[in-house]
Amino acid sequence: METSLYQPVKAFLEGAGYTVKGEVGGCDVVGVSDGDPTLLVVCELKLSFNLELILQAVDRASIADEVWIAARVSAKRRGRESDKRYRDLCRRLGIGMLGISDRGEVSVIVGSVTPMPRTNPKRRSRLMREHQKRKGDPAVGGSTRTPLMTAYRQQALGCAAALKAGPLKVREIRDHVPEAAKILQGNVYGWFERVERGVYGLTPVGLEALLRWQPEAPLPLKPDA
Template sequence: MKQKPVKRYEADMYAPIRDYFVGQGYEVFGEVNHCDLTAIKEDELIIVEFKRNLSVELLIQAAKRQRFTDHVYVAIPKPKYKLFSKKWQDVVYLIRRLELGLILVSFPKKGAVMELSIAPAPFDRERSKQFNKRKRARIIQEMRGRYGDYNVGGSNQTKIMTAYKQGCIQIAALLQHYGPLAPKALKEKGATDKASSILSKNYYGWFTRIKRGVYALTPTGEKELAAYPELVDHYISMAEDTISPSDGEMGQSNPAAAQ
């Protein structure tokens, strides 16, 4: 018969963590002024807070302990999920961001094993921002590539209006209004610089190539475009502002669309 897993408590983690710090030359005491474990060596004070799960409550508790020392750890049982998963990497980032340490305790059949996973250390925000400057640039690029705000923040399982989709709508609006066009002519009317890529990939199935380098709108594109009248009006107005007398035949309005 399969045995039920043993329920573990915060106190079950105390002995292996105490033994570790004692082995490092610290004097260790439990439950000192509401701190689960304290360790001291000369003037270096370490505080460890225990919980059965990583929680906001535990992080708040640990952050408050940082008023007394820079050497604060949170201790939890070692998670059952994989430690190279995105979920765990997010946990690690948060712990480092809060400048806390992390101790994991596992419970094999006999005894308990402590693992010092993260040591408390200052978090270099400038280095972090420098490392992520490309992601920052992509956020700004996405914002600047959009017109208007068509999404509700916090929404789940809903279609999101992106700069890429607006680029598709813009191209579709131009093809509907002016008729078949080449990517160069589309760009001259204000279309995104990614027009060639959008047309060739045809992610939404809105476009069809009628001859080499010239594209038209499909019936699917016509139907889908009807859902975005405000954007269509904006892009056509923008295109008309860019038209010059030298635009030539490809810049003339589609007679069928004008009727």
């Protein structure tokens, strides 16, 4: 599975000085430079190098300073990583290639050219904001068909954790979850119910969600210092 590539790639980028999180804004791997918080790197994962992986990377080039693609390296050296035309295409596009061995070792096949043109600043800003607001790294890059732990879901779970013992006023929850009012009133997941004006409780669906997700998200959330 593509998720098996995430930890080696994450370790590689962390070693290069990035804070790395998985499945942010539709990207498998997103890193923000520790030395320059405006520097953004994106990596897309596949079990093998193919055209779809390059197309994904081209799309990410509009929002990232560096774009990488990573895939398992063929033991028999019959994969696209051995095709000079494929490597040359990546070089021309400024896309870096990372090969992952069966033992999880990462090798640079083609270096990424930086900086790349940022042609979609609005989308880039959304990606940066999600990366910054998400607590920790709760989603494994390359995950598919499973609900993701987004920053919004983390805050909703923070509200649910606060309400587990009983209904509370919004201002009491806001101490731990800054956007509590918007989350409780919006009630996107159906986890909350209004008991009276300014007071909310937890629904059975919310309690079930809390029990499901709580091991993956330390709660309640507190604003950054």
